Amino acid sequence: MRQDLAKMVYEDIGFEDITTRALIPPGLQVRGQIIGREEGIIAGVELAVAIFTEFAVETEILVGDGEKIEPGQIVMKISGDPRSILSVERTVLNLLMRMSGIATLTANVIKMVRSVNPDVIVAGTRKTTPGLQFFEKNAIRSGGGDTHRYRLDDSVLIKDNHLALVGGVAEAISRARKYVSFTKKIEIEVETLEEALQAANAGADIIMLDNMDPDGVITVLKALEDGNLRGNVIIEVSGGINSDNILQFAKTGVDVISTGYITHSARSLDLSLDLDKIH
Incomplete structure (x- = not known):
């Protein structure tokens, strides 16, 4: 899994993040936070931590997978080299936003159906994005749903x-x-x-x-x-x-x-990452 995450990041970076390298001198240290811009269920936190850790960025989790957030709530605090943070920012946010969107839709659907059938299980299907099925299935789980089959050998x-x-x-x-x-x-x-x-x-x-x-x-x-x-x-x-x-x-x-509705029709949850210079 770490290899898959690293591949995502390096495919996005290419040879280098030329904007960050051009603007940010070495030696700076920053702190930052990932903030929710709307109400929803968070998913993908552990994956975000894995990416940040791979790039020597320190993290502090404030909201875990499957937990609800309100607008303006801080999901995670980070600190480290801004060159590393800015290079992985988009990949981290894309995963978090996509997975949190699926978790949120799943939770909303479950709340709806349990009002008429308290015991029914809501499960995903294999109508997932190729290469992202593991992440999308785990987002379903964070939203309270059942993953069904991850792969054909299940x-x-x-x-x-x-x-x-x-x-x-x-x-x-x-x-x-x-x-x-x-x-x-x-x-x-x-x-x-x-x-x-x-x-x-x-x-x-x-x-x-x-x-x-x-x-x-x-x-x-x-x-x-x-x-x-x-x-x-x-x-x-x-x-x-x-x-x-x-x-x-x-x-x-x-x-x-x-x-498949809870994966293919889920809207990404709005999250952002803000940074402040320490020294």
């Missing part, structure tokens, strides 16, 4: 294209069960009531109802209950879920709502 998730090539729900689950360790859950994405019942009878651990409307979800849940299959599986819904319709899905009584 668990089995049988999707429509898998089924098209294998030939059926039961066969796909059987092949997966024979191949993977008992430590891995097997999840399958289905689009119809018939497929959901097949998946439950075949022993899927998690059934994802993909692109179903709330009425369709309720129909599936009732059929599983009637067949004494509901207690055997986790029911997840996904596909086109956002702030406009998520309450309707939460009211159905599903266990998990997964949505």
Whole structure:
């Protein structure tokens, strides 16, 4: 992870930060602070500290990951060589702002759905920015959400294209069960009531109802209950879920709502870094 962070910084710097090198003489020492400009949930603090530490900048954390801030609140104090601070400033702020935006949106969505379904889990999807999936997934966690899969090796998730090539729900689950360790859950994405019942009878651990409307979800849940299959599986819904319709899905009584909305539609939280000269 340190290598990934360092790569981000050095890609931004290039051969040198010519502006800072031209204007700031060596030997200066400054102190500064990262300040929140709006209300939100902070995420990415530990990553910011890792970058600053790599460049010999001292830090003091005042707000940790997952904590709420108000406008004007200081998130972190820093001190050190201004040449180093100014060279990493944008990378640090971009990460903090992006991750805090995701954490804030996640927290807001969870607050909304828990008002109608106190036990529902809100999870992210793999609709993340390539190269930033680890950071964006951790931002979801800071906002109180579930990360779902970080990578393809986390668990089995049988999707429509898998089924098209294998030939059926039961066969796909059987092949997966024979191949993977008992430590891995097997999840399958289905689009119809018939497929959901097949998946439950075949022993899927998690059934994802993909692109179903709330009425369709309720129909599936009732059929599983009637067949004494509901207690055997986790029911997840996904596909086109956002702030406009998520309450309707939460009211159905599903266990998990997964949505790419909390990553791909999150707005960055407004943060800034201010410096003062010490000597």
